[in-house]
Amino acid sequence: MQTYSLIINGQKVAGEAGSFDVLNPANETVVAQCPQASTAQLDEAVAAAQACYESWQYSSHEARKQLLLDIADRIEANASELAQIVVEEQGKPMFLAQAEVGGAIAWTRATADLEMPVDVLEDTDTKRVEVHRKPLGVVGSITPWNWPLMIAVWHIMPAIRSGNTVVSKPSGLTPLNTLRLVEIINEVAPAGLVNIVTGESGIGSGMTKHQGIRKIVFTGSTPTGQTIMRGAADNLKRLTLELGGNDAGIVLPDADPAAIAEGIFQTSFLNMGQTCACLKRLYVHDSIYEEMCEKLAEVAVQQTLGNGLNEGVTFGPIQNKDQFNLVSELVEDARANGARILSGGEPLDGKGYFYPPTIVADISDGTRLVDEEQFGPVLPVIRYSDIDDAVKRANASDVGLGGSVWSADITKAAEIAGRLECGTAWINGHAELLPYAPFGGCKMSGFGVEFGQEGLMEYTSAQVININK
Template sequence: MHTEFSLMINGEKVAGQAGSFSVINPATEDSIYQCPLSSVEQVDQAVAAASEAFKSWQHTPDEVRKASLHRIADRIEANAQELAEIIVTEQGKPMFLALAEVGGAVAWTRYTADLDIPVETIEDSEEKRIEQHHKPLGVIGSITPWNWPLMIAIWHIMPALRAGNTVVCKPSGFTPLNTLRLVELMNEELPAGVINVVTGEGEIGQAISGHPDIRKVVFTGSTPTGQKIMQNASGNLKRLTLELGGNDAAIVLPDANPEQIAEAIFQTAFLNMGQTCAALKRLYVHDDIYDALSEALAEKARSQVVGNGMEESTTFGPIQNQNQFNLVCDLVDDARNQGATILTGGEPCSDKGYFYPPTIVTNISDGARLVDEEQFGPVLPVIRYSDIEDAIQRANNCPVGLGGSVWSSDPNTASKIAQRLECGTAWVNNHAEVLPHAPFGGCKMSGFGVEFGLAGLLEYTQPQTLNIAK
């Protein structure tokens, strides 16, 4: 694994002015690195560098920016094993999933590189020509979470650069190393100051979201933090893309085949040990197949090999940090105390490391904390229903709305129900699938703005109407 990690400001590796902090391996609870810690002054330096770089980067031809992103994708690909090892060590996921994250980062970068920013002709008459153009905003602040440290950094940074902006990014303090290495690699292909990285938590995030010279903040994380960012961003009316918490509901119709759908439901609920914003988190199952599907899911859970992500046999890694681990323990204990049935799992499974087995909880309903709160971990509550209208109402009776799904042997019927779910993406016979060409975002308290595809790219631009009198 890479052995030295630095901040990157204006193309230079720099030490943290505020000291350092420990990065913990969640599989061992050991400190793996003393990461440099930025000062607020270094945030100002990074923004100043990005502002200066923007003066020329915004005018760089599209073909040059596209080529730069493709070269970055080449660098990520060439360093795939090293980047995956960093992910496993600081985030905890199994190696096969870390390698998939790196592969996804490469594919996303290449897709974004090839997007064209359109010029729309609104009128072309004898008197005038009116066009709509899309211009870059300026300096973008990116604040990323700890669950998919490489992938989400790519989601934030690449469209920003493709559109002609420059970036100051701040990774989660739980998983900073991958982003530090990514930005180091990117600086081998980009002019100084185009991409900068600082570290820290509340104080540094606040310095970014309130900075008068940052024109947009893109944030993936919790709703309370998103609300603080929105308040801080009001000073200069920053543009925002906020992808916040979700508590995704899925409804299984009585005509679904439990054996056929159990694997897909399990994988989309427990993706990354359940630590995925759009993972399936509440499963509403019709009476007729409730027991059969619950047992089929429990079988999938029992077959997982929980362990250190570096071990080849591991299929299921630890929870990433102690706070999240404690929350999962509390939610399951509360469900058990309320009379729910723990079909499988339900207890920590190691003396060291934040290991918690995939857990299926039945005989539980709305009102229990495990159903009403986002667990963001390896636990799935399975909720019984008998009336579809009741199930839809319960699925929608939630302050957040990121994703939702309907499972059935009749996709047409399922599609009609899916469209009634109050969420940014509704899947049929699938869940949690995000694609580089399909816009993705939330509604209600899950945030606003979209990522991915042309719609996501244009979020990093300012429309300008050009009105030419002939």
């Protein structure tokens, strides 16, 4: 069994608080043991990041860009190993793990290319006023279990590109590839630039409250985001919070169910539905409702469930038992309330947290499966007859991450998309994230954005230089 270590100040370190098991969700066997950091080791990691920041904040943009390109090359050189780890600890099929690694490489290179220009507000014979962007200091990154490599890259790369240093804490359910990622980064990065501590006992809350950390970037649930926000108040940490979503899609009556069924399925069940920006509620006009349900069920039953390491598998397990139990509970509640199960609807027998892709019809708002974020392989399909009512129902949620409109009429779809209360609205698509387009939510889905120029600026503060000539 492979041994994993914390990385503090560029050195591999054993966890002072022992270790814990990391399970493979496909067979519930132990993949490896993960080191459990102590709070003293968290302090050491922050101190190392602070010491590195003293010089890294003054590094040139050219040096930062080159470092990210070197990191991307090192990730690419270790792509097979990283994909293998992702499958074993997270459960997704190998093709999707390979896409995650490929995305991490591409995103790192795209972040390297971002610029931090000086804005000139005035330049006259007597005065010049400039706005510079300065790094914040030590950034704490807290990442979830659904896209453990990709989201770590989303947090770490813009932080160091903008002149900050990092302490990373991955989910205890999927810590292994992030540990390996930080080890790879430290092959080419200055000691202390990126550190990693793992463990579920006090490490995350310790980071949130730590006086030496100037910003927390967190991807995860809304309740945890609220706790982080409370803990960050003592030293007024900057926050970027990408929290839960319950994304609605609206299918207009002119859409062709046969043409869009595959796209809707793939964006609803991406990563077995375990993606914040998945389509999670589908509102379909009454005139095409039955056909849409039928086409989605046809795609669902074509999936091959199994261990992601096995050839031909297109659909993996739910990552952990708690999420598996929640998905089962929500489907049973829908069934008890008269919903029609068109595919799936029952967990598979045997080892592993396997739940087949499930299409649920004859369900409406007020049912738990519609009102709560399922974060799993289930899609409720809701009938509507009036578009204004559909928009109102789509917006009747306390979260607002993404939304979509599906139609042959792009102009009409764009008008409706503009009425959705969400951070990103897609037309004839969903869940597509781009390295140059800011991504974030509104309402209880958090605040701040990631990606592109706006996302990079989240890791900086503005300083005005006012020059009297």
